[in-house]
Amino acid sequence: MSSSANIKAIEAGQIWSFPGGIHPPERKELSNQAPIAEMPIADNYIVPIKQHSGAAGEISVAVGDRVLRGQPLTKSGVSMGLPVHAPTSGTVTAIGPGRIAHPSGMADIVIRIAADGHDEAIAHTGLTDYEQVARADLLERIRAAGIAGLGGAGFPTAQKLALQRPIDYLIINGVECEPYISADDRLMREHAKTILDGAKILLHLADAKKGLVAVEDNKPEAIAALKEALADYPQFSLRVVPTKYPSGGEKQLIQLLTGRQVPSRGLPIDIGLLMQNVGTAYAVSRAIRDGEPLTQRVVTVTGEAVRRPGNYWVRIGTPVAEVLREAGFERQSEEQRIIMGGPMMGFTLPDTDVPVVKITNCLLLPSVSELAPAQQEMPCIRCGACADVCPAQLLPQQLQWLAKAKDYDGLEQQNLFDCIECGACAYVCPSEIPLVHYYRKAKAEVRNMAREKAKAEIARERFEARQERLEREKEERLERHRKAAEARKKAQAEQVNSGGDNPQDAVQAAIARAKARKAAQQKAAAEQATNEATNEGKNEANDGENNA
Structure with a gap:
């Protein structure tokens, strides 16, 4: 836990620093000028059943079912999965594999819904006084609403809050540094009170006394809106941090605000802190106050290839093609990229037939001159620039070599999983090496190996358990036989002691009877053979007389 000196420094509003970082062009003015707009209802929706960290839920609808907006399409089980909900009313037209928003273009199970245009919603009710409701019930409401971290990680919010440990501060992350x-x-500018209401609910569930709301100093309008709203929320203090990428990373922001460092492979809760995104806080308020599940989110649609850049309320499951059509996307060449996410941490989509999901915060449509296509990778010149800007103080060059060599033990020793994939290393690389690509691939391979190892371990445990069971059953049978034999001997002994016949006499008598039967059978067989021989002789004599 923290020292009193550290707490005093935090209370005084001290801002620390973190290593590395870069200052790329911000280009936020393309999309932050207009209020958030409502995206029209699409004709069809594609809802992946897994949009969070962890296991997918169990599908609870069938093809042909009519669904309403907010109706759960899946239900979670013991694996703590999150449900997904229908984004509008309509009919389920298909359930099966479909391409999802993933760097590899992989497929997963999706539920396709044809909208009916009525946008009918299920009935839902909220809570007026959540403090009178049991903590477990509040967490269940957040889980049932399908809320996952909207900052990009997608970790189930209720599961994160369920980790009950002493918390010094809840941090609400509004830095948005990419x-x-x-x-x-825009969400902070327009819905500051709702965000802080959700933050207060999160503070209550975390059993923390104080909270910090962090914003980068390049957002003066959001800062002003939060300052005005914070007058009604004395539990929270505003912290304005310098503009530097990636100051919005969880570990980096914690270091900025508290001077504390999250240990390698550790969690913020290990050092008495809990962090949630402003979008998550907004969703929590709507879930608790209004009973509204997560069916839409704010998505930035921006870039010079878009006629109407801005921020939109987009239903989860909306095909990217529909969003781009509404925003006025104009493809300029085949080389032009469509990026889900920002220019640093986003990835190029294989096509536009993939859906917007819970963690989709941006669709970037740059012109070819604005963001040139990836160049040919060249050999590393060992300049060390990547290590200088790494906010996690890793050795990117070394990690790349180990990833290429598939040296997973070496990657473990070099703390591969401390990499936040911010892309700062690739941004400064003069050799155009896609470093983050190598790290993502290596992480996926390590995770796959871990899953296979876990499966093998489970199989081994099952085999050993079966062998133990068979051995135990064999020993139990032998023990039963031993006890039965002892019981027979004991019964025989008791019979002799009580004056009864000696059991051995009965055995000898049985043997004698068997011998007598055998002797009689042998005697009868001999007599039969003698009779047959005599009869045969008589027949031969008679035959001779007749011939004479």
Whole structure:
């Protein structure tokens, strides 16, 4: 836990620093000028059943079912999965594999819904006084609403809050440091009170006394809106941090605000802190106050190839093609990229037939001159620039070599999983090496190996358990036989002691009877053979007389 000196420094509003970082062009003015707009209802929706960290829920609808907006399409089980909900009313037209928003273009199970245009919603009710409701019930409401971290990690919010440990501060992250993206900025400007109401609910569930709301100093309108709203929320203090990428990273922001460092492979809760995104806080307020499940989110649509850049309320499951059509996307060449996410941490989509999901915060449509296509990778010149800007103080060059060599033990020793994939290393690399690509691939391979190892371990445990069971059953049978034999001997002994016949006499008598039967059978067989021989002789004699 923290020292009193550290707490005093935090209370005084001290801002620390973190290593590395870069200052790329912000380009947020393309999308942050206009209020958040409502995206029209699409004709069809594609809802992946897994949009969070962890296991997918169990599908609870069938093809042909009519669904309403907010109706759960899946239900979670013991694996703590999150449900997904229908984004509008309509009919389920298909359930099966479909391409999802993933760097690899992989497929997963999706539920396709044809909208009926009525946008009918299920009935839902909220709570007026959540403090009178049991903590477990509040967590269940948040889980049932399908809320996952909207800052990009997608970790189930209720599961994160369920980790009960002493918390010094709840941190509400409104930094949004990646270039181009302004979804959180507009949300803070327009819905500051709702965000802080959700933050207060999160503070209550975390059993913390104080909270910090962090914003980067390049968002003056959001800062002003929060300052005005904070007058009604004395539990929270506003912290304005310098503009530097990636100051919005969880570990980096914690270091900025508290001077504390999250240990390698550790969690913020290990050092008495809990962090939630402003979008998550907004969703929590709507879930608790109004009973509204997570069916839409704010998405920044920006870039020079868009006629109407801005921020939109987009239903989860909306095909990217529909969003781009509404925003006025104009493809300029085949080389032009469509990026989900920002220019630093986003990835190029294989096509536009993938859906917006819970963690989609931006669709970036740059012109070819604005963001040139990836160049040919060249050999590393060992300049060390990547290590200088790494906010996690890793050795990117070394990690790349180990990833290429598939040296997973070496990657473990070099703390591969401390990499936050911010892309700062690739941004400064003069050799155009896609470093983050190598790290993501290596992480996926390590996770796959871990899953296979876990499966093998489970199989081994099952085999050993079966062998133990068979051995135990064999020993139990032998023990039963031993006890039965002892019981027979004991019974025989008791019979002799009580004056009864000696059991051995009965055995000898049985043997004698068997011998007598055998002797009689042998005697009868001999007599039969003698009779047959005599009869045969008589027949031969008679035959001779007749012939004479």
